[in-house]
Amino acid sequence: MKQIYLDHNATTPIHPEVLEAMLPFLRDHFGNPSSIHWAGRAVAGAIEQAREQVASLLGCRAAEIVFTSCGSEGDNLAIKGTVDALRGQGNHIITTEVEHPAVLETCRYLQERGCRVTFLPVDRRGALDLEQLESAITDQTILISVMWGNNETGNLFPLAEIGAIAARHKVCLHSDAVQAAGKLAIDVRAAGIDLLVLSGHKIGAPKGVGAVYIKNGTRLSPLLHGGHQERNRRAGTHNVASIVALGKACELAAAGLATYRQQVRRLRDRLEDGILATIPQVHLNGHPDRDLRLANTLNISFAGIEGESLLLNLDLHGIAASSGSACSSGSLDASHVLRAMGLESSLARSSVRFSLGAETTEEDIDHVLEVLPASVQRLREMSPVYKA
């Protein structure tokens, strides 16, 4: 059976060119870049090249990039590092109710430890009220953390506008761009961002590597103390092969951005239109303006059935999708993102996310459109709550 992978927001396959770029560093160039002998020298340059590649995707300087082990570490570093470094200055954080758990749980932890945290609500479309954001700022506010693109709905947030607000009030701005980086053009300088986080495995690099943009001059305490790696901003022997892979993935993403966006957008729209046209009682989760969503993401609720059961039905047909974020599967709660958008709990639990990738084809989408109606139908027939 053909396998159709529509869960790219959970993780992506490694791009063949990325794998090719990293393999020599798994096979032959095994040195520790901190070593001064031949084995170390053979890899030190590769780290710096990767740093350039990441920087050039984000529009910053290489020295402003710190490598991490994942997006979650990046978010923890950005938020805890700011709170620690600026502890003399204030203790108030502003974030949103729809952040990824890596941001939300970090903020909740800090809240338990005495920070004041404002979790901004969103409207039914998932959009923020920027006036509300601005008026939440007090003289104790040390950090604003707003994601660039939402992993569940694909909703995009207006980081440039938020950057202007942050600059006006001289507050540090962090953005979790794990879902946005490599999927749309990001210019951290133009957006006025101080800290930005990305993760390799969402853009064709392996799992277990990420990067944080730390604007030159930003005060940030390390999360991992120890050796002098990453100019004392992140201890731990460099994950050389994966860093090389991340650099390559960023380079490929930058080069292919326009094509990628056009391609996944067309297919995502085809899927979206197809579902809305053929299946009754579905509810689009996310911004109705498709330009305000990641081009690859579609989140939709099928009234009367539970997301996981639909997922497994699709899985039977080789189609991989997701309900809510991959991170919280295994938990029984409805998505916090959809709840924050005011979706009734039953509809929230009926949601499925399709997230496309560069290798998704029209045949893939058409196959889903063929299989989906019957699967939904079958489950609705068993449902005690569905009314046709």
Add this chain to the structure above:
Amino acid sequence: MKQIYLDHNATTPIHPEVLEAMLPFLRDHFGNPSSIHWAGRAVAGAIEQAREQVASLLGCRAAEIVFTSCGSEGDNLAIKGTVDALRGQGNHIITTEVEHPAVLETCRYLQERGCRVTFLPVDRRGALDLEQLESAITDQTILISVMWGNNETGNLFPLAEIGAIAARHKVCLHSDAVQAAGKLAIDVRAAGIDLLVLSGHKIGAPKGVGAVYIKNGTRLSPLLHGGHQERNRRAGTHNVASIVALGKACELAAAGLATYRQQVRRLRDRLEDGILATIPQVHLNGHPDRDLRLANTLNISFAGIEGESLLLNLDLHGIAASSGSACSSGSLDASHVLRAMGLESSLARSSVRFSLGAETTEEDIDHVLEVLPASVQRLREMSPVYKA
């Protein structure tokens, strides 16, 4: 020119079987183990198998293993996590002056944030006084952190005895076993250890993966907040391929332990004896009783010459060794470990560490013994302080 790698304490090449085990997870099985569809299912089992493999190297249960991104993260997690979880109970940490920076700097950071930290001294051999350790314990003591094997000298610490002391006083015991795991038999249960840290790249797995043993029932706050991975003990998408690799490396290490030890011990002793016999005015750094050092490690000072210059001279002959720990090269200070052992600064700066691996051969050692005397001689001739 033949390359001879004698810097295995800095990092090791990936074992071919380990690479083979991980490749399918880079090439084909790319799923996120948190996903419930085919792509996720294909990898979830592999993570659990790796957990079993790590657990069986350490003599604990699989559920007591948490995967991390490196040894440094493990040390940060163990120490900061204990301090945070037990903050109501006390704020005193006992550690040693010869720990790796991942422990030392973490403790110094906590000290700046209000913890009381006792850094135990060592004697000229690098050994601890266990009575002094025991008498440092107060009713505020929440953690004892002592490394198993020292990365610079190879010195071993008597963890089982320290475990008995910790148990007597009901204090949590952490051991940084990054250099010891896979090089000697470890039984965390027998030693009475609560938290133990290892790192993949020291034992034939790739860089950027590690594990922490967390004894069942140990109270520990996470370092990375976010998703539910690792049963809420470490957020972040699993680094599947590297975790599989770590499991395989642990399996291989466990199976080959006796052979490995015998082999590197014989070659290390050959190198040690050879240097002591042919080069005047050298000083062995570490315990004179070779049984009380890691079997693969030799740290030796060559009076009158600076370590780095000797290293580069050896490098010219294809021999990779290290002066001090790889982490602190680039820093101009003499090794904190050797200084703590009371070594005069000039001798401390004259030290070179040779650390052997399973693939080291007798020819390698003989070649070093051939090259080394002339290199030392050449540099001593330029030295203003060497007196023949």
Add this chain to the structure above:
Amino acid sequence: MYNETVKDHFYHPRNAGELEDADGIGEVGDINCGDIMRITLRVERDIITAIRFKTFGCAAAIATSSMVTELANGKTLQQALRISNADVAAALGGLPEEKLSCSNLAADALHAAIRDYRARRSP
């Protein structure tokens, strides 16, 4: 981490050693807290005609020692006194940032040797 010029001067140092009955000796540094460099020189009619160094230090320190002797050899004392640590690093084509301090001894030792020569001559 080191460029080819630095490596060349480290692996093939110029003027390593010590002059017997030198006209001036300069020693800087402190073995207990850092590196040591000793420069010996011979002077004829205010011109440095021979110069040697001995250095305890890393590759950067040895390379800068070697380079400073090359720069100073054949120069008048006045010219040699104008050689700065930065000149030495520049002549080597630059040093890694964290090794710049290693080059600080070279010109200092040269200047100390010249001062020693002058002190001996004007009792």
